[in-house]
Amino acid sequence: MKAELADYILCLSESLAHTKQANDRPLYETYLADAAILLAVLERDADVGEVKQMAHNHERLLSNTWLVGEEHKIIFAAGDRFKGLLE
Incomplete structure (x- = not known):
């Protein structure tokens, strides 16, 4: 479970690093x-x-909240893998 959450966090970090939308960064x-x-x-x-x-x-x-940039799409799959372990 920790590994899946860590993967999700890394996806968030990667999305932050690649976003071109200033409003998405915060x-x-x-x-x-x-x-x-x-x-x-x-x-x-x-x-x-x-x-x-x-x-x-x-x-x-x-x-x-609402993200504008396309970079956010990778976070949902990683988040779903983590959430699936909680059910």
Whole structure:
């Protein structure tokens, strides 16, 4: 599960590095910060319920914001692989 979340974080980082949309950059930084906290909680072997709630909150953050650049498409597949492990 940690590896899948790490892959997702790397996809976010790659998308941030390649975006040409200035308005997308702060969103990627917000996503990265939130995902990093989730990875830290996982590393500390937190309760599964807590991890699921944090993952749900992260997904809600993604759905309440809008990226313009095409670079964001890779993050959804990586995020789905991580979410699939929580079900």
